[in-house]
Amino acid sequence: MFNDKQNQVLAYELDSSRIKSRSKGNINLSYLEAFDVLETANRIFGYGNWSYSITSLEEVSQETNPNQNIVLCYKAVIVVTVHDMQHAKQVQREDVGFGTGIAKTLADAHEGAAKEAVTDAIKRSFRSFGNQFGNSLYDKSRNQNQPQIQQPQQYSQPSQQQIQQTPSQQQHPQQSHNPYDYSSLYNLGLTILEQGQNLIVMGDDMYNKRDSIKACGFRFDTPSKTWWKPIDQQQVA
Known part of the structure; x- marks a missing residue:
């Protein structure tokens, strides 16, 4: 399901x-x-x-x-x-x-x-x-003095106006966790989630979309079958 x-x-x-x-x-x-x-x-x-x-x-x-x-x-x-x-x-x-x-x-x-x-x-x-x-x-035995667990943060899809950057903005690469960097993935129906110190890609039919995912700097982890990249990794133009 x-x-x-x-x-x-x-x-x-x-x-x-x-x-x-x-x-x-x-x-x-x-x-x-x-x-x-x-x-x-x-x-x-x-x-x-x-x-x-x-x-x-x-x-x-x-x-x-x-x-x-x-x-x-x-x-x-x-x-x-x-x-x-x-x-x-x-x-x-x-x-x-x-x-x-x-x-x-x-x-x-x-x-x-x-x-x-x-x-x-x-x-x-x-x-x-x-x-x-x-x-x-x-369950009264749980959530008692329980440390805060970091949950994945889902980025919202940027608007078309936000995606269209000026030439001066494009000359200065931003950190890869800026959601505006992933407009090509959003257009394919994929979602970017923040999990710990990494970003992961979620969505359907990712195998056929792997070239676009790779182009955004993500790597495939075979054991977990997950596309991921470190948050602090800089985007390479």
């Missing part, structure tokens, strides 16, 4: 800098923020390669607190669908989430509770894909 690079990233330990915490009663809860989970899904699975649908969304309870605010609780059931790069295969995960809306008006309470329930269900559905989506947070 997933390619080797996706499996490798999914297996990384959770970066402790991504973990947030909040208190609920006498309990300190650790969690990942919703935007972080969605960005991680885009980074690992790719834009357009995953989606979610709402199976059910219903009100569970309604009451008024001592401050005369309306308190609503909603339950949502969400199905997350993840496709492979060719959209030939897919895997689905389903889970339930709860949300509470507290407001002076009934409409605002409904809105807050519904949104929170859907967000909670999405996060819980992604949790089954492992550490990068917070599954390890449910």
Whole structure:
């Protein structure tokens, strides 16, 4: 279902800098923020390669607190669908989430509770894909005083205006980890990731694109079947 690079990233330990915490009663809860989970899904699975649908969304309870605010609780059931790069295969995960809306008006309470329930269900559905989506947070023996693990950084594709350099700029080669140096690889549908002190190339059909990859200074490591180069390597014009 997933390619080797996706499996490798999914297996990384959770970066402790991504973990947030909040208190609920006498309990300190650790969690990942919703935007972080969605960005991680885009980074690992790719834009357009995953989606979610709402199976059910219903009100569970309604009451008024001592401050005369309306308190609503909603339950949502969400199905997350993840496709492979060719959209030939897919895997689905389903889970339930709860949300509470507290407001002076009934409409605002409904809105807050519904949104929170859907967000909670999405996060819980992604949790089954492992550490990068917070599954390890449910293991109390892990992530305790855990050192921060450096995660691969995906470079965004530069715009056409950024790629077009002036002659004076071209006379001064930049470091190879500048994403603008790899416009030829981006145009082939490849991605550049930073992993430790190296850059690696990810994408499909890299064998037929090997000449372009070599031209950007990358070398092929046979045991890991990975195209790589040191970050501090200078580009040779």
